Amino acid sequence: MISFLLGIVLLIVGYITYGKIVERVINPDDRTTPAYELQDGVDYIPMSSPRAFLIQLLNIAGLGPIFGAISGAIWGPVVYLWIVFGTIFAGGVHDYLSGMMSERNNGASISEIVGKYLGPIMANIMRIFSVILLVMVGVVFLVGPAQLIALLTPSSFGVQFWTIVILVYYFLATLLPIDKIIGKIYPLFGLALIIMAIGIGGATLIHSGERPMLELWDHFENMYPGEKQLPIWPLMFITVACGALSGFHATQSPMIARCLKSEKEGRKVFYGAMVAEGMIALIWAAAGVAFYYDKAGSGTGMQALLAMKGGNSGTVYEMSTSLLGIAGGALAMVGVIACPITSGDTAFRSARLTIADWFKIDQKDTKKRLLLSLPLLLIGYFISTLDYAVIWRYFSWSNQTLAMMALWAGATYLCRYVNKKSSWIATIPATYMSAVSLAYILQAQEGFRLDPDVSDIAGVVFAAACLVLYTVKVYLKSGDTPMADQPLTVK
Secondary structure (H helix, E strand, C coil), rough: HHHHHHHHHHHHHHHHHHHHHHHHHHHCCCCCHHHHCCCCCCCCCEECHHHHHHHHHHHHHHHHHHHHHHHHHHHCCHHHHHHHHHHHHHHHHHHHHHHHHHHHHCCCHHHHHHHHHHHHHHHHHHHHHHHHHHHHHHHHHHHHHHHHHHHHCCCCHHHHHEEEEHHHHHHHHHCCCCCCCCHHHHHHHHHHHHHHHHHHHHHHCCCCCCCCCCCCCCCCCCCCCCCCCCCCCCCHHHHCCCCCCCCHHHHHHHHHHCCCCCCHHHHHHHHHHHHHHHHHHHHHHHHHHHHHHCCCCCCCCCCHCCCCCHHHHHHHCCCCCCHHHHHHHHHHHHHHHHHHHHHHHHHHHHHHHHHHHHHHCCCCCCHHHHHHHHHHHHHHHHCCCCHHHHHHHHHHHHHHHHHHHHHHHCCCCCCCHHCHHCHHHHHHHHHHHHHHHHHHHHCCCCCCCHHHHHHHHHHHHHHHHHHHHHHHHHCCCCCCCCCCCCCCCCC
């Protein structure tokens, strides 16, 4: 219990202290924001900071901080460390930098930003990577809630039926102006998400005698069950993405960057939403550890979580109803369902905006928005028929790889145009995630299946090479006085 509560306190303190340090590096000012300068009634619309915060939170907090955190609980309380410190020193920095870089580049998509600061080759890689990731995110957040709703409704309404229903909603949310659906219902869903998390967290604390909340210092080991114990590094850092560090967030931040009234709202909206997501992930991770730990002493209590029928959807359903009862469980499930749906629709919306920025397609025209939206959704539906577990694994790896590239772009931006001496806030997490990303794909079953000893060394060498390249090409060639930066043209 103390480990969990201490984690919550550290997240709050991290927002107040380290978040302020990061903000001072960026030094937000009173310049006119894209929301006013490029206001178009579709994507560029001024929005209050509380509403922007709730929308940003729902954009990023889909199934990731719930499913990912529960999956991370399989390794035991050690997952708390990645969620807490990953959120403060990596995820919060990543989200704030991507949001503010977009803010200062007329709300440009992350692919265009990466291209500007890392070169045209990286721009094309990032464009393709972003669209693929966003479609996969949309699919993950399409099938997941469909499975959950199917558990709560008559069997005649199966997963496929709810998949189509959600897809129709995605079409409307992707096509219509941001204030027509997203701006109106997201604040309500945001409150549902927060209430749900508080409910699960409170119930876990109340039931800590029956289902003990393990302390980190008493169980500082790999608790992965079974004879083939999977390693914490790099697997846990890929499995738990949303709720610690997620490249998907870099695709969402530009959408809200087009709606902020002032740069000074950036820390509250971008860094703050990431910290809130970290709290949600910590709650579900702690709940997963406590709920499935076998206090009888078999030592393999997490096996029940690993073997749970129905996958993560079944896990969430069992935990919600067992901890909160039927009524409370239904409320919690509503929150869990709302989360992914509100991330899935903005994933497809971001994919539309990424392609539009790529090919300079004006989005004021409804027909042009329709031309981009329909193919994306049809592709998403086709992918949704494939193996969900495989899609999730590729999503997790591509997610962290995108985060790595966004962080290197942020480091370059800081070094050349803001504050050279403070660029370490981005270079350190970028270097670390470079090692994690390559090591994982080299040893993963969906990757190259190399021996972990080989892949781990390769990951460290790759990270070191990235850092050396950045030092030689960017840091040493940058002067102590920041260069003037001209914003990208997106319209």
